[in-house]
Amino acid sequence: MRDLINYSFSKYFNILLLSFLTVIMLSCNGKNPNASSLDIAKKYYQALDKSNREVMSGLLEDTLYTVETDYNYKHAFTKEDYVNNWMVWDSLFNPTYTVLEIDTLNDQIKAIISKHDMRIQLLHEAPTVWTETMYIKDNKITRIERQNVTFNDSIWIKNRAELINWVNINHPELIGFLDGQNKSIGKKYLKAITLFNNSHQ
Template sequence: MKKIPIIIISIFLSSCAVNKVPKPEQVMKYYQGLQKSEYPEIEKVLSDSLIISEGDYVMKFTPESYYEHFKWDSVFNPAYKIVGLKEQENFVSATVSVSSSRFDFLENNPLTCKRRFYFKHGKIRRIENLDCVDANWIIWQKQRDSLVAWVKINNPELDGFINDLSEQGAINYMKAIELYKKQKLK
């Protein structure tokens, strides 16, 4: 009788070992999900809570709130390319190049950034955005500020898009870019 529970435990432990995906592969699956705009694929590799930080700026997400962030980002049709991936002692370092319609307008397309991925129980729990090696933040800020100022005067119904991280906020951002570009062509 005692052998049955031991057999069941052994089967359970061996099945857990088989299903354990290496951390670098989890990061690749995360970016594959972003690339294909398939949130269920991303959700499989995320912990039950996710923290994304950039310097002192920290965003905390549940799977549901990260889905809202994912929808915002998806509006800009991003294309991701992993340039480098390396497992460290406590994290995975990734260098990722991202192209998008937003970055194109901000004249920083593609944008290549370094990130660190931390894990909890084999799933991504924290992403630190480190340095964007090819970014020109002066041009980025100039483009962004010009767009925001122009929208405030010419299309006030879209004002506030820059701080609206909802899907509708991203749609308004794209609409603002489109209207701004048309005005510049006149």
Template sequence: MCKSHFSKVTSLIFILAMMIFVSCKWKHHQEIDSIEIADDYIDALNASDYDKLVGLFVDSIRFNEMDYIRTFSREEYRSLFQWDSVFAPTYRILNVKKAGGELHLKVSKECERINFLHEKPFVTNEIMQIKDGGIYQIDVIEYVDFNDSLWVDKREKLVSWIEKNHPGLNGFIYDQTKEGAVKFRKAIAFYKNSRDFNNQQENN
């Protein structure tokens, strides 16, 4: 083999090696970036930082819960975000796994409303779709730890008691605005300070 041919082969091998190295580095960088996006999303929720949160989405806010499909413009999502923020929620990523352009997440959530109705955080399995360096869609696909019967029972007792004792707060359960959340918190506070609630606690 002549010297010039050997040099060309060596150069080609070097170029191929560099291409593989850069490709692996880029793939690893993408994986880190997508997990950072998920971390930033949770941080924005916990900090009630609306601007940071909507900035993580590529366009519309697509947030689907089981068969309930919801798509919001950024301004439309503001009201629901404010409602959730009033209850001072804490979100935690319990597990994360990357699969293609998706992140499979196990997420826990607790807040004043959940602690009252569920008595502990509830846990969901979610899929976060990442496209063009941002969040395209989030799907809640499963409730891992959610006591539906307890939630419904406590909600019905709260609503019935408020209708009887504080009718001015009626409708709070369906009002997903900031004002509705404030009424919800007042309803919980009134009920927890009532004799009916304290008697229930003693009987449990």
């Protein structure tokens, strides 16, 4: 009888131990501490291309620092501002992001990215291309540094000035379409581009 009790207890204990270890393993897998930085970066660019704000929200740290090294410009986005303002603004122009190259180097992501949309077509007359260095900590993107590869400042400035002047004369109600990056301002910008293009056909 004692042997039977000991056997039952041992079996029950082993089942409990196995269940406990299984829960621990699943919990660790859920946190995914060894998630590939390269996979995270690829998901980021896919989310940009598809304007998928839900996916993007899960990839970013609470604060995202972006750096334009050509102009020594640095900006700190809150996750909410980046996802719910900048991404919405960006999506209005129907962008296409293409990853030309991507790899890891010294725990950083190095990529070459091309972008084209209605705004870029008007102002730059061709896709823009840049190199990007992405920093990831604890599976969250914390910082992105960009440097231009293909970007013609003179064409961009000339075409932007022409658009601004045309809007000031023909559609003053759209003045301020460059004053921010959110949905309402983006709609003004999109309307300005559409009206300008229609008038120059």
